[in-house]
Amino acid sequence: MDSNGEFLVFDHVTKRFGALTAVNDVSFSVGKGEFFSLLGPSGCGKTTLLRMLGGFERPDSGRIYLEGKDITDLAPNQRRVHTVFQNYALFPTMTIWDNIAFSLRLAKKPKAEIEERVDAMLAMIQMSEHAWKYPNQLSGGQKQRVAIARALVDRPQVLLLDEPLAALDLKLRQHMLLELDTIHDQVGITFLYVTHDQGEAMSLSDRIAVINKGKVEQLDGPAKIYEAPATRFVASFIGDTNFFSGEIVSTEGDYCTIEGEGFPAIRAYNDKQLKVGQKVDLSVRPEKIRVTLQPPPPEKGASINVYPSTVQDIVYQGVYTKYWIKSGDQRVAALKPHSRFLLDQEPITWNDEVFVWWHPDDGYMVEAQ
Amino acid sequence: MNDNKRTRFPNRAEWLVTAPSFLWLALFFAVPAVIVLAFTFHGHDASGGVGEWSLSTWRELVDPDYPAIVWNTLRISFEVTLWSIVLAVPCAYAIARMSPKWRSIVAGSIMLPFWTSFVVRVFAWKTMLHPDGWLQACYLVFLRVREWLFGWLPAFLQKALVLLGVASSGPVDPATSTILDSEAAVVLVSVYTFLPFAIMPIYTAAEKFDFSLLEAARDLGAKNFYAFRKIFIPGIRQGLVSAVLMVFIPAIGSYVIPQMLGGTDCVLIGNKIFMRAIQNRNIPHASALATLMAVSVLIPIGLSMWWKKRQDSRDRRRLEEQTARLMTSSMEGGVQ
Ligand SMILES: Nc1ncnc2c1ncn2[C@@H]1O[C@H](COP(=O)(O)OP(=O)(O)O)[C@@H](O)[C@H]1O
Ligand SMILES: [Mg+2]
Numbered sequence: 001m002d003s004n005g006e007f008l009v010f011d012h013v014t015k016r017f018g019a020l021t022a023v024n025d026v027s028f029s030v031g032k033g034e035f036f037s038l039l040g041p042s043g044c045g046k047t048t049l050l051r052m053l054g055g056f057e058r059p060d061s062g063r064i065y066l067e068g069k070d071i072t073d074l075a076p077n078q079r080r081v082h083t084v085f086q087n088y089a090l091f092p093t094m095t096i097w098d099n100i101a102f103s104l105r106l107a108k109k110p111k112a113e114i115e116e117r118v119d120a121m122l123a124m125i126q127m128s129e130h131a132w133k134y135p136n137q138l139s140g141g142q143k144q145r146v147a148i149a150r151a152l153v154d155r156p157q158v159l160l161l162d163e164p165l166a167a168l169d170l171k172l173r174q175h176m177l178l179e180l181d182t183i184h185d186q187v188g189i190t191f192l193y194v195t196h197d198q199g200e201a202m203s204l205s206d207r208i209a210v211i212n213k214g215k216v217e218q219l220d221g222p223a224k225i226y227e228a229p230a231t232r233f234v235a236s237f238i239g240d241t242n243f244f245s246g247e248i249v250s251t252e253g254d255y256c257t258i259e260g261e262g263f264p265a266i267r268a269y270n271d272k273q274l275k276v277g278q279k280v281d282l283s284v285r286p287e288k289i290r291v292t293l294q295p296p297p298p299e300k301g302a303s304i305n306v307y308p309s310t311v312q313d314i315v316y317q318g319v320y321t322k323y324w325i326k327s328g329d330q331r332v333a334a335l336k337p338h339s340r341f342l343l344d345q346e347p348i349t350w351n352d353e354v355f356v357w358w359h360p361d362d363g364y365m366v367e368a369q
Numbered sequence: 370m371n372d373n374k375r376t377r378f379p380n381r382a383e384w385l386v387t388a389p390s391f392l393w394l395a396l397f398f399a400v401p402a403v404i405v406l407a408f409t410f411h412g413h414d415a416s417g418g419v420g421e422w423s424l425s426t427w428r429e430l431v432d433p434d435y436p437a438i439v440w441n442t443l444r445i446s447f448e449v450t451l452w453s454i455v456l457a458v459p460c461a462y463a464i465a466r467m468s469p470k471w472r473s474i475v476a477g478s479i480m481l482p483f484w485t486s487f488v489v490r491v492f493a494w495k496t497m498l499h500p501d502g503w504l505q506a507c508y509l510v511f512l513r514v515r516e517w518l519f520g521w522l523p524a525f526l527q528k529a530l531v532l533l534g535v536a537s538s539g540p541v542d543p544a545t546s547t548i549l550d551s552e553a554a555v556v557l558v559s560v561y562t563f564l565p566f567a568i569m570p571i572y573t574a575a576e577k578f579d580f581s582l583l584e585a586a587r588d589l590g591a592k593n594f595y596a597f598r599k600i601f602i603p604g605i606r607q608g609l610v611s612a613v614l615m616v617f618i619p620a621i622g623s624y625v626i627p628q629m630l631g632g633t634d635c636v637l638i639g640n641k642i643f644m645r646a647i648q649n650r651n652i653p654h655a656s657a658l659a660t661l662m663a664v665s666v667l668i669p670i671g672l673s674m675w676w677k678k679r680q681d682s683r684d685r686r687r688l689e690e691q692t693a694r695l696m697t698s699s700m701e702g703g704v705q
Contacts (some may be wrong), residue, residue, distance in 0.1 A: 054588055077585040090584035093603035097691070103589040130686040150589070 006068070007032040007190060008053075008158055013062030015048050015214075023059070024049040024214035028205075030158075030192065035184050035194045037201040040211035041237065046194040049211075050160050051193065066157055082151035086167070088143045089242040090135035096146050097122070097131040121149040124186065130288040141172045146184065158190045177203055184287050192219060198238045202226070212236050231367050235283040242289070242332050244282040245368060248274055255303070255360055258282055262329025266305050268363040279368040288362035289334035291323050293346055296357045306357040311350055323348070327356050373672045404661075412656035417650030426653040430661070435641075442638040443665060445532050445552065446620035449559040450567075453616045455607065456560070457567035460599065461608070464568075465575035476572065481566050487562070491629050498549040498630065508548035514542045517546075550632025555686050558626050566615040574608025614670075621666055 008030040009054045015023040022045040028035045038046045051057040053064060055076035057168070063072045071079050082103070090099050101119055104114045122128045125145040135143060146165060151159055164180075165173045181204055182190050195201050201208050202222040210233075210323060218230035229235035232243065246260025248270075254271040268282055290296070296306055306325035320335040335355065336342070348354060375669070408428060412420035429503050439475050464475050482490060517528060519536040530536035531532070578601065587597035624639030631637070637656060646655035 056401055056584060056588075076584070077590045077592055081588075083585070085581060087579075087581065089579070091582060091586070091600055091604070095688075102586070106590045107596070129692070132691060154590075223428075224543045307534050363667075 006191070007034075007066070009065040010053075010250075011063045011065065011070075013049070013052065013059045013064060015045070015052060015057060015059050021214050022343045023052070024298065025062070026211075026214070026216055027062075027150075028209055028216060030190060030221055031192055032147075033188050035181075035191045035193065035204055035206045035299075037195060037205040038211055039195055039198060039201040039208050040198055044211045045214040046196075046211060047162055050083065050162050050192065050194055053158070054081055054160060055079055061341045062267055080154075080157045081160060082158075083162065084144075084147045084164050086149050086162045086164065088135075088147040088275060090146055090150070092135050095132050096127065096138070100150045101134065101147060101151050102150060107154060109154075109277070111198060112224065117153055119152045121314045124150045124183070139223045141166050141176060143208045144168065144176060145179070152187055152189065155187070156189065158192055159189060161193045163195055164193075165197075171201075171321040202238075212237070229366060231282065232281045232283075232369070233299055235281075235364070235366060240286050240333060241283045242286065243329075243352075244284070244330065246280065246282070248276050248280060251276060256365075262325060264307065264353070267303060267360040268365055269361045270365065272363065272365065272367075274367065280365045281368050282363045282365050284358055286322065286333040287320070288336040289332065289356060291325060291336060291348060292355050292357070293348060293352065295355050300357075302357075304357055304359050305363075306355055309354055309356045311348060311354055312350045314348070314350065325354065325356055332356055378696050380405075387605060405656045405659055408602065408653045409660055411642045412503050413651045413653045419652055426657050428579050429654060430657050435658075435661075438636060439665060440634070441534075442450075442621055442662070444636065445556060445559070445635070446617055448534065448556050449563060449620045450613055452556070452560045453563050453567040454571075455613055456564060456569050457612060458602075458605075458609075460564075460568050461571035461605075462597075464572050465578065470577075470699065476569075477539070479545045479574055482565070488625065491558060494554075494561070494630060495549065498554050500549065503613055508551075508553060508668035509543055509546065511553070512537060512546055516541055526646075549630065550634055552631065552635040554630040555627050555635045555637075559620055559623060562625055562626065563616040563620060566619070567612040570611035571605060572610040578604045583639065607631045621662060626668055635638060 006029050007069055010026050010028050013023055013026045014021065024045075026045075030309060038049060040046055040120060046193060052059050055071075055074055055078070059072060063070055065071065066079070066081070078304050090096075091102065094102070097118060100308065101114050101118045104117060106301060108115075119128070119178075122131055125148065127145060127149075130138065130142065135146070138146065145213045147164070148161075161180075163191055165176050167257075168176060177200060180191075184204075193201070193204060200224075204223055207219060208225055210217045212227060212233045214284055216232045218225055220230075225234060228289055229238060236243070244260060246258040246263075247267070248256045249259045249265070250257045251274075254270060255267055256274065256276075257365075258266045258268055266282060274280065293312075296304065307327045309325045309327035309332070311323060312326050312331065315322040315324070323336065325332045325334060373511075408419055410422060410424065412423040412425045414420045427556055456512070462478075464472055488611075496502075498558065515537060517529055531538045537546075546558075578676070582600050582604065583593075583596045586600045587593065592601070622639050624637065624643050627635050627637045627640055628643070638661070642655045642658045645651050645658060
């Protein structure tokens with residue numbers, strides 16, 4: 001993928017709507033065949049980025065290159081970039097077959113080729129028997145698949161997907177996730193996927209650009225983004241986390257000690273070799289925190305963080321039970337999976353005095369802004 | 370999919386709700402229509418009354434003038450409908466794309482002329498069409514262009530074009546070729562009158578149209594006009610159908626505009642009915658003409674319904690064929 005790392009390039013792209021800067025000096029590049037996601041909260045400028053790539057908006061400054069060609073000023077019909085719209089935008093007056101054939105007919109392909117390719121697409125999305133229905137006769141998931149087939153049939157250079165699963169219910173969404181993954185593997189086309197759902201982005205993407213207020217906050221693989229968030233925003237947007245804000249008071253080798261208001265000193269892994277006096281936000285994911293009635297066994301080592309605390313709330317969540325624990329002045333969330341073994345232990349209930357503990361390596365520091 | 374299947378027998382409440390309008394239609398539409406039809410099978414007497422049962426009225430209808438008048442009426446109504454639709458579609462498109470505030474302002478101002486009397490407005494047109502006016506100058510240019518376009522054609526083709534209302538019958542003479550008392554004036558003012566009736570249904574359909582479909586079409590490689598033609602126009606088909614009916618039907622029956630602006634050049638069937646009923650006091654004859662007119666309106670509607678049915682059954686056949694083809698091809702694919 002490295003040799004094609006420059007397949008699609010956003011080069012310092014900025015877009016303003018009046019006083020609002022929807023996209024602020026964004027640069028990134030996408031490799032050929034990559035599944036690339038733009039992830040961010042609603043209103044952060046994801047759609048605007050896609051619309052500039054589709055040709056529906058013109059950036060105020062910056063350029064967009066596709067396979068080395070500057071496409072910034074081309075009309076939508078002049079770029080081989082197709083979009084799967086959030087509301088699908090299937091043509092209601094045409095059958096499914098005609099919807100999918102639309103771009104091929106425009107390209108004046110021979111009749112036999114059109115039939116062959118549309119039929120192949122229909123087979124791929126497993127909708128052959130629905131070919132002569134109209135869009136309003138389909139379910140949401142089926143419409144979704146048709147929209148994808150319609151956009152893929154003439155093999156665009158890039159497929160844009162704008163929150164394609166947002167309108168589907170949970171079960172269908174999970175099913176479509178797998179299907180999208182399969183389709184991507186089959187066609188080998190570059191996918192640019194927009195979503196505000198971190199779960200979708202995590203499970204599909206080769207790489208993710210996390211966007212906040214029109215700026216890219218972090219661009220990395222899913223694991224990196226989860227385990228090593230670049231900013232406080234990324235840490236809080238991707239998954240659940242506990243933040244401890246404080247200052248580095250001492251460093252010892254690869255580790256450091258943080259002190260802040262309302263909680264005792266915390267040891268953390270200092271991979272960025274930050275200096276004493278640096279203000280930091282420490283993020284510790286709830287699933288990495290242990291909650292026990294007894295102190296941790298000594299073989300866990302003397303360097304781990306241990307805090308005697310009080311249980312405030314217990315929320316059963318199916319897969320996990322979530323504990324809200326008061327530790328000093330800090331409210332800490334911790335997750336505990338269920339298993340038969342837990343029943344052998346004394347159960348934890350409200351107002352219990354407990355120990356909260358985690359390994360220094362499980363905390364991740366970002367410099368405070 | 371099943372929700373548009375209604376029960377055949379509505380319940381009592383539905384009956385009660387629909388009964389008044391049903392009664393209204395029966396009383397003021399169905400009954401008069403039957404009476405008019407009945408009149409045509411009566412003779413007339415000298416005092417303007419309806420005479421004995423007879424077929425004399427239908428025999429009198431074989432007037433050598435009538436075929437040409439019916440043809441002209443249909444042709445002019447068609448022209449008026451065509452121009453109204455051609456103008457209304459871009460208007461409706463533009464209004465539907467405006468912000469909601471401007472939409473209501475513009476849609477309101479299209480309705481504004483209805484606050485003044487129709488006859489007064491037609492009188493105003495009489496002034497505007499005066500031989501010293503600028504419209505007269507435009508008309509002469511139009512005639513000259515038309516002469517230049519078709520004048521060189523062989524005589525029989527010219528005759529055909531005159532019949533179709535495309536070419537003018539005589540040479541252009543600034544002294545006698547006035548727009549007032551011409552067919553052009555009738556078409557112009559009819560389009561002016563009926564345009565709002567064309568815009569409104571089309572606009573209503575366009576307002577419901579999902580414009581992101583045009584973006585989707587462009588995204589898939591369509592040029593603007595192609596997307597407009599292939600996506601927008603089919604998308605507002607319902608509105609177009611109502612607009613055609615809203616213009617064509619009143620255009621066929623119109624008589625005030627040809628009466629006031631058409632002169633002797635442009636006599637339509639509406640004028641003949643008026644003449645027979647009021648001047649000749651021959652109600653049965655007027656009724657027969659009205660029946661003739663109604664039939665000439667119903668024929669195109671019947672034809673279009675037949676066409677649609679044919680189209681539907683053809684679609685269904687195609688669907689069956691294509692499904693069969695897909696099934697066999699997917700079976701072959703399965704074997705591989
Ligand atoms: N055509 C427009 N005119 C004015 N503001 C717009 C327009 N399109 C988007 N915006 C604004 O730009 C910001 C980013 O929008 P968008 O790209 O749609 O966000 P996202 O897709 O991430 O939810 C939003 O605040 C939105 O209100
Ligand atoms: Mg969006």
